[in-house]
Amino acid sequence: MSTMPAPPPAKIAIIGSGAVGSTIAFSLIMNRLPAEIILSDIDTRRAGGEALDLSDATFVSSSSVRVAKNQQEVGQCDIIVITAGAKQKPGESRANLIDRNYHIMQSVIKGMQPINPNAKIIIVANPVEILCHIAQKLSGLPRNQVFGSGTFLDSARLRLSVAEMLNVHESSVHCYVVGEHGDNQLVAWSAGRVGGAPLLNFDQFKNADLAHIAHEVARKAYEIIDRKGATYYGIGACVASLAESVLYHSRRVFPISCYNPESECYVSVPAVLGNDGVQHAVQLPLDDKEKAAFDEAVKSIKSITEKYN
Numbered sequence: 001m002s003t004m005p006a007p008p009p010a011k012i013a014i015i016g017s018g019a020v021g022s023t024i025a026f027s028l029i030m031n032r033l034p035a036e037i038i039l040s041d042i043d044t045r046r047a048g049g050e051a052l053d054l055s056d057a058t059f060v061s062s063s064s065v066r067v068a069k070n071q072q073e074v075g076q077c078d079i080i081v082i083t084a085g086a087k088q089k090p091g092e093s094r095a096n097l098i099d100r101n102y103h104i105m106q107s108v109i110k111g112m113q114p115i116n117p118n119a120k121i122i123i124v125a126n127p128v129e130i131l132c133h134i135a136q137k138l139s140g141l142p143r144n145q146v147f148g149s150g151t152f153l154d155s156a157r158l159r160l161s162v163a164e165m166l167n168v169h170e171s172s173v174h175c176y177v178v179g180e181h182g183d184n185q186l187v188a189w190s191a192g193r194v195g196g197a198p199l200l201n202f203d204q205f206k207n208a209d210l211a212h213i214a215h216e217v218a219r220k221a222y223e224i225i226d227r228k229g230a231t232y233y234g235i236g237a238c239v240a241s242l243a244e245s246v247l248y249h250s251r252r253v254f255p256i257s258c259y260n261p262e263s264e265c266y267v268s269v270p271a272v273l274g275n276d277g278v279q280h281a282v283q284l285p286l287d288d289k290e291k292a293a294f295d296e297a298v299k300s301i302k303s304i305t306e307k308y309n
């Protein structure tokens with residue numbers, strides 16, 4: 001009886017092995033993805049230390065972890081996660097990072113040329129929507145292959161709040177934060193569903209202060225950064241889920257930063273994610289107020305991206 005050799009593990013590069021990059025690597029290992037995880041950082045000593053530390057956890061999975069030989073090797077990976085960049089200081093907005101992170105993104109993309117034409121680039125560094133635009137332009141990859149974690153993390157925060165209010169599991173809450181992974185985010189309340197029923201029909205939501213809930217969700221990152229300097233566990237779990245959907249062609253729907261032809265920019269909306277990247281966005285029905293807030297988010301994103309065309 002002949003047996004087929006196992007396919008080689010997917011290569012997942014993580015550029016920036018600081019708090020977020022190393023936590024994404026840990027989440028990939030814990031999710032037991034069959035992957036060779038390749039860490040890259042301008043601080044090679046730090047990357048080496050993280051790789052050594054993470055390698056102590058790989059016994060639970062079929063992943064392996066090591067440091068990149070060079071930037072060209074990173075460019076040939078199947079999935080390239082970019083977390084390299086400055087992070088917010090307490091009270092600082094994500095949008096304020098653009099000048100610093102634009103230059104870092106430029107050097108990262110330039111350094112890994114020529115890029116594998118089938119690579120999927122997942123942008124995590126902030127501001128995500130703007131950096132997706134920049135990374136796509138500089139890499140020359142098709143738009144569906146360059147996307148960002150977007151409002152996935154904000155939506156996870158929202159779903160947790162809603163799940164606690166209704167005493168249901170988070171996976172049964174279908175409600176999204178959309179627009180921008182930043183201060184212009186909005187909750188698509190009118191499209192929210194739990195067990196197929198409109199979220200706003202539940203008794204707990206009839207007189208709920210929706211603006212307050214949305215504000216708490218949007219401020220959660222600020223509170224975490226104020227208390228401990230950075231956020232990383234939530235985004236680690238989010239990015240591992242995105243990588244899994246690409247590797248297994250799961251076609252799960254995630255609220256991610258993807259190019260929206262209607263808006264003519266990268267913006268966070270629910271989209272189907274498979275092994276060719278973003279397959280298509282899901283048209284979320286928004287009420288008039290939500291639509292106006294979404295248009296504001298698009299306007300704000302475009303006002304910044306047009307400086308980087």
Ligand SMILES: NC(=O)C1=CN([C@@H]2O[C@H](COP(=O)(O)OP(=O)(O)OC[C@H]3O[C@@H](n4cnc5c(N)ncnc54)[C@H](O)[C@@H]3O)[C@@H](O)[C@H]2O)C=CC1
Binds near residue numbers: 041107126231
């Ligand atoms: N999209 C999201 O939901 C989230 C995004 N973030 C963002 O992720 C980014 C990283 O955050 P942390 O990991 O906490 O910061 P960190 O400071 O711990 O790590 C950043 C790493 O990037 C590296 N780096 C800087 N320039 C580089 C270059 N040219 N090439 C390779 N590596 C380079 C640094 O040496 C450092 O190790 C920030 O922009 C932060 O705002 C953080 C949490 C959630």
Ligand SMILES: CC(=O)C(=O)O
Binds near residue numbers: 094221231
């Ligand atoms: C830092 C950040 O973007 C977040 O935790 O949402």
